[in-house]
Structure formats: structure tokens, C-alpha cells
Amino acid sequence: MIKVEFRGFAWRHAGRRAQAVSDVDLRVEPGERVLLLGPSGSGKSTLLAALAGLLTADSGEQDGDVLLDGRPALELQPRVGILFQDPETQLVMARSGDDVAFGLENQAVPPDRIWPRVHRALDAVGFPYEPSRDTHALSGGEQQRLALAGVLARRPGLILLDEPTANLDPEGAEAIREALRSALADTEATMIVIEHRVADLLDLVDRVIALGPGGTLIADGPAEKVLAEHGDHLAAQGVWVPGAPVPRRPAPAPGDTALRGEGLTLVHPRADRPALDGVSFDLRAGELLAVTGPNGSGKSTLALLAGGLAAPTRGRATVPGEPRPLHRLPARRLATRVGSVFQDPEHQFVTATVRDELAFGPRQAGWPKDRVDARVSELLERLRLAPLAAANPHTLSGGEARRLSVAGALAAAPGVLLLDEPTFGQDRRTWGELVDLTADIRDEGTALLAVTHDRDFAAALATRELVLDAGRAREGEHR
Amino acid sequence: MLTLAPVCGPEAAIARANPVAKLAAVAVLSTTALVAADWLTPLLLLAAIAVALPFTGIRPGPLARRLRWLWLAAGTVVLVNAVFAADHTGTLLFDAGPLRISTGSLLAGTAIGLRVCVAATAGVLVFATTDPTDLADALNQQLKTPPRFTLGALAALRLLPLLSAEWRHITTARRARGLEGGWNPLRRLRLFASTMFTLLVGAIRRAGRLAAAMDARGFDSGIPRTHARDQRMTPPDWALLAAAFLVSAAAVACSTALGVFTVVV
Numbered sequence A: 001m002i003k004v005e006f007r008g009f010a011w012r013h014a015g016r017r018a019q020a021v022s023d024v025d026l027r028v029e030p031g032e033r034v035l036l037l038g039p040s041g042s043g044k045s046t047l048l049a050a051l052a053g054l055l056t057a058d059s060g061e062q063d064g065d066v067l068l069d070g071r072p073a074l075e076l077q078p079r080v081g082i083l084f085q086d087p088e089t090q091l092v093m094a095r096s097g098d099d100v101a102f103g104l105e106n107q108a109v110p111p112d113r114i115w116p117r118v119h120r121a122l123d124a125v126g127f128p129y130e131p132s133r134d135t136h137a138l139s140g141g142e143q144q145r146l147a148l149a150g151v152l153a154r155r156p157g158l159i160l161l162d163e164p165t166a167n168l169d170p171e172g173a174e175a176i177r178e179a180l181r182s183a184l185a186d187t188e189a190t191m192i193v194i195e196h197r198v199a200d201l202l203d204l205v206d207r208v209i210a211l212g213p214g215g216t217l218i219a220d221g222p223a224e225k226v227l228a229e230h231g232d233h234l235a236a237q238g239v240w241v242p243g244a245p246v247p248r249r250p251a252p253a254p255g256d257t258a259l260r261g262e263g264l265t266l267v268h269p270r271a272d273r274p275a276l277d278g279v280s281f282d283l284r285a286g287e288l289l290a291v292t293g294p295n296g297s298g299k300s301t302l303a304l305l306a307g308g309l310a311a312p313t314r315g316r317a318t319v320p321g322e323p324r325p326l327h328r329l330p331a332r333r334l335a336t337r338v339g340s341v342f343q344d345p346e347h348q349f350v351t352a353t354v355r356d357e358l359a360f361g362p363r364q365a366g367w368p369k370d371r372v373d374a375r376v377s378e379l380l381e382r383l384r385l386a387p388l389a390a391a392n393p394h395t396l397s398g399g400e401a402r403r404l405s406v407a408g409a410l411a412a413a414p415g416v417l418l419l420d421e422p423t424f425g426q427d428r429r430t431w432g433e434l435v436d437l438t439a440d441i442r443d444e445g446t447a448l449l450a451v452t453h454d455r456d457f458a459a460a461l462a463t464r465e466l467v468l469d470a471g472r473a474r475e476g477e478h479r
Numbered sequence B: 001m002l003t004l005a006p007v008c009g010p011e012a013a014i015a016r017a018n019p020v021a022k023l024a025a026v027a028v029l030s031t032t033a034l035v036a037a038d039w040l041t042p043l044l045l046l047a048a049i050a051v052a053l054p055f056t057g058i059r060p061g062p063l064a065r066r067l068r069w070l071w072l073a074a075g076t077v078v079l080v081n082a083v084f085a086a087d088h089t090g091t092l093l094f095d096a097g098p099l100r101i102s103t104g105s106l107l108a109g110t111a112i113g114l115r116v117c118v119a120a121t122a123g124v125l126v127f128a129t130t131d132p133t134d135l136a137d138a139l140n141q142q143l144k145t146p147p148r149f150t151l152g153a154l155a156a157l158r159l160l161p162l163l164s165a166e167w168r169h170i171t172t173a174r175r176a177r178g179l180e181g182g183w184n185p186l187r188r189l190r191l192f193a194s195t196m197f198t199l200l201v202g203a204i205r206r207a208g209r210l211a212a213a214m215d216a217r218g219f220d221s222g223i224p225r226t227h228a229r230d231q232r233m234t235p236p237d238w239a240l241l242a243a244a245f246l247v248s249a250a251a252v253a254c255s256t257a258l259g260v261f262t263v264v265v
Helices: A044-051 A073-079 A096-106 A111-124 A140-153 A170-185 A199-204 A223-237 A299-306 A331-337 A354-364 A369-382 A398-410 A428-443 A455-461 B019-035 B040-056 B060-083 B103-127 B132-142 B147-176 B185-216 B235-257
Strands: A004-013 A021-028 A033-037 A060-068 A080-083 A158-162 A190-194 A207-211 A217-221 A257-266 A276-284 A288-292 A314-318 A338-341 A416-420 A447-451 A464-469 A472-478 B092-096 B099-102
Touching: A004 A044, A021 A044, A021 A060, A021 A217, A033 A044, A033 A199, A044 A060, A044 A080, A044 A158, A044 A190, A060 A073, A073 A080, A080 A140, A080 B185, A096 A111, A096 A140, A111 A140, A111 A170, A140 A170, A170 A199, A190 A199, A207 A223, A217 A223, A223 A428, A257 A299, A257 A447, A276 A299, A276 A314, A276 A447, A276 A464, A276 A472, A288 A299, A288 A455, A299 A314, A299 A416, A299 A447, A299 A464, A331 A338, A331 A354, A331 B147, A338 A398, A338 B147, A354 A369, A354 A398, A369 A398, A398 A416, A398 A428, A428 A447, A428 A455, A447 A455, B019 B040, B019 B103, B019 B132, B019 B235, B040 B103, B040 B235, B060 B099, B060 B103, B099 B103, B132 B147, B147 B185
Parallel strands: A033 A190, A033 A207, A080 A158, A158 A190, A288 A447, A288 A464, A338 A416, A416 A447
Antiparallel strands: A004 A021, A004 A060, A207 A217, A257 A276, A257 A314, A464 A472, B092 B099
């Protein structure tokens, strides 16, 4: 159990002009379980990094103090454990058990006590395999549970969780919460968690601290009280407050078929079953077809085949007026027919400024210059990217990068837009913007197909749902 | 990329041998082969390796597949050295103007090819049968290499397969944007450069996150680390090392007795 104190704390990252947080005064008593809320840019992650001893003198400039049990945070680093959101970059070793042992070796735990602690930590998080399991063979959720075991094995007096479920699918996220519930019941450690999706975590915390921009304190107290008094304000700031209304954007009647998939099948060499097995669908102008299903059911494969980005083993995807199947089209032509937006926006950026990024598709398609300029201006305005027109796409925030990737795919005015997990890991405000943007695109007559785990997104926008299971389509539910 | 088919199971004798012992044994054999300039010494060493193979638990099929490029390379070395030798001695076997092969140059070329074979085969035997984690552990504990270097390399190694997946994703995303190399070499080159840039941006971010996660778990904090898995020389490891010395000495003695042994000068 560690007591946490920020006294007039401020931090400026090296190379930045503005402070990430300033004048933070906070106190967390030993053994308290705290949920830290706030919009993107409120410096929540900076506060956790400070507690974890990761803000060293060479990485920025500090004012005030960060104290753990009355001593500078850096001195108590061995007693602090932190779990980050990306499972892939928290694992160091090739074998699962070794990875848990890594933190104990660093702590100079005597060799004969390492393995019993490794086994206990793996049990505590419900790790389902042998310790010799290859860490690459684990799903994202399993990797995150392993990383949590690595944190718990060090028996920290302060546990910090920085959006522990943001990168996981719903099943993986629930497994992590389950592991946290049982692990936290077994320890008296102080705990601070950052999370946008509040509802699922409320039973784990006894206090909520809400921060505004720059780390200013907005509210502090028991969860029910804070959410009741400040719920609306927090929802507007991007927090998923339980019970806050989710918008519905009903669709007008759909138009003609804009994309047709016929018996789409993809068999990977040496796989025991097809990744996708004979899936057919009709996508019409002005509708959104939600593709759902568990992990590994073939959703992303369907998006690749429907977008003409991979060659199907059997079957074809076509658009009207184009005799060749999409995967045979040259890329330039394909981009004017079907736009695809991927999970990681940065993979799609091909130029050095936001403006060029939007002009890229139309130029490729051979539009005259004045038409390209008009289109770019229109998109900059509509997607509120105008102030960023000269910025490098790689420097945008998560929400801005996401909007730009959608705009870039739309720029050459394809009739069809495919979205792969468009709302993945977004806060409530960005989510709302994406829903509005998608609804506008749909209502202008673009045909949309969205692969998504997000029930709320599908409920807000989808006209139909295509459920995949082990590569096959289950009966689509018409709403 | 790194998950090549293993040439032996995890329980094979050679897989359980101490990595430092294996490295030392290979160093002894390779040094002998590289110092000896005659054809007999490396041939005897190769024969000894072949005789020892059945006792190591290595599967011959996968090993032969792993070594197939080596045979080609060694053959080329023999041919090039036989044809372009500085002086040709003995009988001339083949003569086409500047391209000549004599018995003397053929023998010299064969000797060089055989030395390459010994060094490469022994090297493949060690690295194909050693888990990178065990190697890093052994280097840290027995040779006292800094963990910052070995474990850093190990963590980077773990991220490599992610890069190839990432490359595929980026290429697919480029096609969606209307970018494709096609048959134009200039366009292909530019696409390659821009894909590489995106890959590097991602890799650097990822490396930063990984470094933060390692720091947060107390890596390189100045406390001497302990080791979850003890790596040390056991009697079989000493036996392996002794065998390497014995085989080397025997090969040199044998070729000296037959009067063919020479040393690279």
C-alpha cells in the first residue's frame, strides 16, 4: 500500500512548448482504488508515467513534487507496477513464463523464489497455458493478461493501469477485467486506472477523479456522486458515462446495388479451414452493412476481399459498370471505385501534409486541378481539418488521424466505403464525431460496409447486419 | 522469418547442451579448419561432424534443407578458386584460354571449399539448435555480457516478425489508396521507400513503448539481476568441448603424419 501525492506538479515534455500538466495537487490514500477520468490531452497518462518513475530528468522539465509514501517517485520505482494499453509492446521474452520472470530478475529476486511467484501470478490472471507457451501464439487479450501477471508478480504496492482494455476486443477486455477483479481482491495495493469505458470498471474503484485540460481538477469523490453531478460535462469531454444516451441515425431507403460479393472464399495454404467460406452479399447505395462476429471469424478477410485488396480463392467482388472483379483492377482505378479505411490510420498516409493527403486520390484519378482544389477545400471544412491543412499526418492526434484516413479514402468519391473497426479505442467524443461523419456519408448515397465489434456503432447506423462465424455467414438480421 | 523449421526437437541432446559450450566447440573446429591450408584436415573434421550427428538428436532432413545453399556456395568457392588460381601446378585438366583448371589449383580450391563447409556447418549446428533466450542467458551468466545488450537484442528479435506483418498491412493500405508498383521500376522504388518510411515510423514508436515497459519493470535499474534459469557447464558440456579439441588435434595429427598438413600463411 503506497500513499500517492502530487504537490504543485507540472511537466513539460522535452521539445514541446506547452506543459502536458500544470499545478496538479492530488492525494491518494494507501489502498484506495481510483478511476482517473478526463478528455484526451488532459495529461492522465503523464501523471501515471510520473508515478511509474518513467519521467526522467532528460525527458522533460518538472515543477513541484511527485511523492510516494513521502519520497520522490523515482526512489520507489521497484514497488510500482504499470500496465499499458498495447499488449504487443509490453512483452520482452519469447516464452510466457520467462516474461513474468523478467521483472523478478530485474528486482534481484533469488532464483529459487522466482518460479513459484511466476506460477502464482499466472494462476492469478487465469493464464490458460503452460509457462513455456510462445508469446507470439497468444491472442491480444491473452498477451495483456500475461503482461498483467508480469506486473502482479513483482508484488507492487501501487498498481497503475493505463487504458488496459482499449486495444482489446470485447471478450479479451472482459477477461482482463475478470483477472483484475480477482487479483485486486487478493492485494491491498493502491490502484489508479485510466479508462474511457467507465461502466465496466465501476465495481473495481471506490473513488473517481475527473481532470480537465492540462490536468485541472474538475471533480473528485465517490463514483456515483461524481457521475451524477458531472455526468453530462464528462460525456461532452469524451468519457463514456454509463446511461448517457447513444444517438440513433436512421437511414433513408437504400438505392441500387453498389457492391456485390458472390461466394467470396479465401483459403490460406496449410490452413485447416477457409478464412472465409462462400460469403455472398449485396451492398446498396445509402446503407450501412455491419459485419460482426467473434475474433477469427473472417471479418477482416471479408473487408479485404470486398475491397479488392486480396485475391479470393473462389468467388468475386464486383461493382456495377466494371466487368472485371475488383481484385483485378489497377490500384488507381480501384481507388475511384471502392475506398477502404484500415484500423491503423497511419498505414494509409502517403504524403507529407494533410492537404496533399486529401488531394492524393483525386490527382491519381486524373481530376483537373480546379476540381481537385475544390474537393480538398470542401473536405477540409467538413471534417474540421482546415487548421491542420499544412500539418504532417503522422503528427495528428488519434481522432484527427482517423478523420483524415476516412476523408482520404473518400476524396476521389468512390461509391463504396469499407471501414475496419472505425471506432476502435476512441473516446466518447471522437466516437460521436465518427458516427455523425459516417451517417452523413451514408445519407449522401455512399454504400458503407463496416467491420465492427462496437454494438453501439452498429445500433446507431447499420441498416443490416452480416454475422460471420468461423468464416461462414449466418442469416443477416434486417432491422 | 525467424521461425525456420527446427532441425531438432527441444529435448534433443544438442538442444540441451550449454550454448557457451557449443559456441566454444564450434570456435575450436572452425579455427582448426581455417588455419589448416590442406584439403585433408577439413575433410577429416567434416567426417567427424557427420559421425557425431546421430548422437546429437538432429533430424537429417531439415538439416540438409537448411544447408542446401551452403553446398551451392561451397561448390562455387571450389570452382572459382580452381579457375582463377594465381599459379597452376600439376597436370592441366581444362584449358580455354584465360580459364584453366589444373590438378594443383583444383586441390587448392577444394581445400578452401572444405574449410568454408566446416565453419558454416558447425555454425549452423549451433545456431539452429540454440534457443535465443538460452543463448542470451548463457552469455549474461557465463561470459558476463551486459544484459542491456543481450536482452535488448532479444526484445528487438521478438518484434521482428511483427515488422513483416506490418509490411503486408502497409502494402495493402497503399493499394487501397491507389498506389501500386506495377511494372514501372522507378515507381516501385519510390513505393518501397515510402512503405519503408511508414514502417520505420511505426517501429520507432513501438520500440519507445517497449523500452518504457521494460524500464517500468525495473530493467537496467542498477541492481545486479538474478537469473531465473541457471546456465552453467555440466560434465556433458565439458565432454563436448574436450571432444572438439580431440577431433581437431586428431585431424591435424593425421594429416601431418600423411605429410599433407600445411598452415595458412
